[in-house]
Amino acid sequence: MCLFSPAHAGAGVSDTRILLGQSAGMSGPTAQYARQALNGAKIYFDKINQQGGVHGRRIELLTRDDQYTASLAAYNTRQLIERDGVFALFGFVGWPASQAGLQIASRARVPFFAPFTGGALQPSFNRHLFSIRASYADEYARFLRNMNWLGTRKLVLLYQQDQYGVSLKQDLENHARREAIELTSIGISHGGINLAPLIEKTLAVHADVVMLVSADYQVNARLVRGLRDDGFLGQFFAVSFVGNKQLAGELGELAHGLLVTQVVPLPWRMSMPLVAEYRKRVAEAGREELSVTGLEGYIAARVLVEGLKRAGRNLTRERLIRALESINARNYDGGGYAVNFSSTRHQGSMYVDIATMTKDARFMN
Structure with a gap:
């Protein structure tokens, strides 16, 4: 005391x-x-x-x-x-x-x-x-506004099914409604076990962008690789906590073009x-x-x-x-x-x- x-x-x-x-x-x-x-x-x-x-x-x-x-x-x-x-x-x-x-x-x-x-x-x-x-809410709001300006209308949100992921899912769905963007949310099981059904559901949406909401870079890498292997040609988006070095290391050439929000300036600026x-x-x-x-x-x-x-x-x-x-x-x-x-x-x-x-x-x- x-x-x-x-x-x-x-x-x-x-x-x-x-x-x-x-x-x-x-x-x-x-x-x-x-x-x-x-x-x-x-x-x-x-x-x-x-x-x-x-x-x-x-x-x-x-x-x-x-x-x-x-x-x-x-x-x-x-x-x-x-x-x-x-x-x-x-x-x-x-x-x-x-x-x-x-x-x-x-x-x-x-x-x-x-x-x-x-x-x-x-x-x-x-x-x-x-x-x-x-905040992540600020990051997602900025991204959704940009997607709206670019005419992107259809997004899939892949979120981890825990308190962190559910909270972000709810916030993102509210932002998407305000921006008149069609957002489909699909939950990732703990640890990303058996991603094949999730990848199948994601492809069925025919989305322009897949949004990754997982702090585990290995799960994110498996999702990106699996979707690319099965023919997804759209873009991927993640927030600043994605683990840039690790994700790039796991994906190699597949990392090129992934969109990421940043909360500080780029160190090459x-x-x-x-x-x-x-x-x-x-x-x-x-x-x-x-x-x-x-x-x-x-x-x-x-x-x-x-x-x-x-x-x-x-x-x-x-x-x-x-x-x-x-x-x-x-x-x-x-x-x-x-x-x-x-x-x-x-x-x-x-x-x-x-x-x-x-x-x-x-x-x-």
């Missing part, structure tokens, strides 16, 4: 360090995504630490593997707060882990910053949750100051790989550090929350990526772009 009291709001802070905690699927279906996000964040944190930290404190990030399972994410979150005494939680990966972790963090009054998911984590405003990315900065830091860190997910991690770390700087030397969780709420496009240079928080708005961005995947997991607008 004492651990969760406001008197202990400075937990995880010493004269020389700020300890952050993260639960992410470092193994399992989202492992490559999680590693890319972590690498991007660490590149920025490491640069800040080399410069002396924030008000003389180094930033340390303790990461625990949850294998993309909610139960393990919940256990990790309790351990991070109760045993490790972290100051704040950062960069949980995926909807199951983020939802499980947020519930525990909220009760403990621990800031929960930049989960890597666009799924709806709370039905109402949560003061401890800060997101820097657009060198005219944007933020992208130029990210590329420079990646090179300085001795890394070669550029990725959209890595850039998202970099942005998350960059914005959090800005909040820590504004919170001042006398750092508490409450001060960090108020400092983050002060960040907006008028007083913070995001390098072309606008971030807008306030005391009533904790979703920092609604940036959504649509890109086409190439066979090497790069993108073209």
